[in-house]
Amino acid sequence: MFSGRLIIRRVLQRPSLLKCYNFRRASTWSTAKSWHLLPALSAIAVTGGALYVWSYAKSRLYEVHSAEEKEREQTRKFEGKTVLITGAAGDLGSATAKAFSQQGARLVLCDLPSTEATLKQLLTELLSLGSPAVICASVDVTNIEDVKRCVQQSVEQFGGIDILFNNAGIFGSSASLDQTDEAMFKKIQDVNVYGVFLMMKYVSKEMIKSGKGGVIINMSSVAGLRGSKWLFAYGASKFAVSGMTRSAAKSLAEHKIRVCALAPYFLEGSLVDGILEDASDTVYGGAMTKDQLESFVQKVSPVGRVGKMSEAAVAVLFLCSDEASYLTGVVLPVDGGLTA
Ligand SMILES: NC(=O)c1ccc[n+]([C@@H]2O[C@H](COP(=O)([O-])OP(=O)(O)OC[C@H]3O[C@@H](n4cnc5c(N)ncnc54)[C@H](O)[C@@H]3O)[C@@H](O)[C@H]2O)c1
Structure with missing residues (x-):
């Protein structure tokens, strides 16, 4: 013309x-x-x-x-996407839920029934921030019926699941191999490994059925990238998460499903406070006092501090975004350079 x-x-x-x-x-x-x-x-x-x-x-x-x-587009990257978050009442779960909600995502927030009050509070906050839609579900990730019901409910309400943030996890207690209690070992594997497996399995089935693909982000840890004397059981579980992430990435790639994991070092929040406020005065099997642990963590970190929840949440959102479309099977350290 x-x-x-x-x-x-x-x-x-x-x-x-x-x-x-x-x-x-x-x-x-x-x-x-x-x-x-x-x-x-x-x-x-x-x-x-x-x-x-x-x-x-x-x-x-x-x-x-x-x-x-x-x-x-930059600020509403997840508009129209449904994101299912496990362990949503916890520090990282809620920080990530807020970040997703600010970018326009629909949310399914899952956690144990004991966290109902916290989840409701989070729901109110998200709705006041203008979240398009949120469902809260009581889910024990180690219970297959809970997992299936939650997936089914998400599909009925929102028509599918685009992103799974497989975040629920427990720390247990710090102990070396000889000090590790058998029951505690099993419990940690149950939540951190079996729970992550169940969620991945049933959510990916729905993603495959929809034909639209999706993204799964699992929560590993620096303890799932290198050995830690005092985190024997937790480390074992997080190594399993890193392994499941890599294997699932290979089997789900043909269905346009990307699978990645985050591997943070200590983040500020209740999980770390829990370690520091352990009933005993010492941590790591008596190897350190709590004060020593705090300064130890700061000393070994190249950036000299623990990470913020918001810094981990940003990494989750990046891995879930279209900008990360060529990333799968990645276990991303968010550790201030600790494993560099
Ligand atoms: N905080 C850190 O420093 C750190 C570092 C590395 C990895 N991580 C991992 O990040 C994830 C989140 O950690 P966080 O700091 O937010 O911990 P958090 O304790 O604040 O939150 C964990 C949430 O998981 C939920 N949960 C526990 N067992 C469950 C079950 N059986 N079913 C459903 N929900 C269950 C808890 O109720 C809690 O709300 C965990 O997997 C953790 O191992 C945390």
């Missing part, structure tokens, strides 16, 4: 037309026979000018509109 700018350029490029008007000597027309072109030239100039102004205004409007559109 001819723009006003183009018409003016064409007019100026035509010697026969240019000849008609001498800009220096505005009063003289070069040839008498050019007089009859005056009305046509005027019409072209007026139309060209009008078209130029119109196309310029249109392009400016388009620029403003697309900048707004771009900004909206």
Whole structure:
């Protein structure tokens, strides 16, 4: 289509037309026979000018509109997506729920029945932030019926699940191999391994059925990347999470499902406070006092501090975003450089 700018350029490029008007000597027309072109030239100039102004205004409007559109896309990256979060009442679960909700996601928040009051409080907060839709579900991730019911409910309410943040986990207690209690070992594997497996299995079935693909983010830990003398049972469970993540990534890739994991070092929050406020004065099997642990954590961290929940939540959102479309089977350390 001819723009006003183009018409003016064409007019100026035509010697026969240019000849008609001498800009220096505005009063003289070069040839008498050019007089009859005056009305046509005027019409072209007026139309060209009008078209130029119109196309310029249109392009400016388009620029403003697309900048707004771009900004909206940047801040509402998860609009229309359903995100299921386990352990949602905990520190990382709730921080991530808020971050997803700010980006327009629909949320299914799951946690143990004992956390009902905390979940309700979170629900109120999210709705006041303008969350499009939220469901809270009582789910013990180690209970197969709970898991199936929660997945079913999410599908019925929201038509499917796009993202699973498989976050529920327990720390147990710090102990080396010889100090590890058998019952505690089993309990930690039950929640951190079996629970993560069940959720992945039943959510990925739905994702496959929908044909739309999806993303699964599991919660591992730095303890799932390298050995830790004092975290024998917890470390075993988090190594299993890293392993399940890599294997599932390979089997689910053909269904357009990406599977990644986060491997944080200590993050500030109740899980760490729980270790520091253990009933005994010492942690790590008596190897350190709580005060020593706190300064030890800061000393071994290259950045000299524990991480913030918001720093881990941002990493989860990145892994779930379209920008991370080529990342799968990744166990991402969020550790201030500890495992660098
Ligand atoms: N906080 C850290 O420093 C840190 C570091 C590395 C990894 N992680 C991992 O991140 C995840 C979240 O940690 P957090 O700091 O938010 O801990 P948190 O204790 O605040 O939250 C964990 C949540 O999981 C829930 N949960 C426990 N057992 C469950 C079960 N059987 N079914 C359903 N929900 C259950 C708890 O009720 C709790 O709300 C955990 O998997 C943890 O191992 C945490």
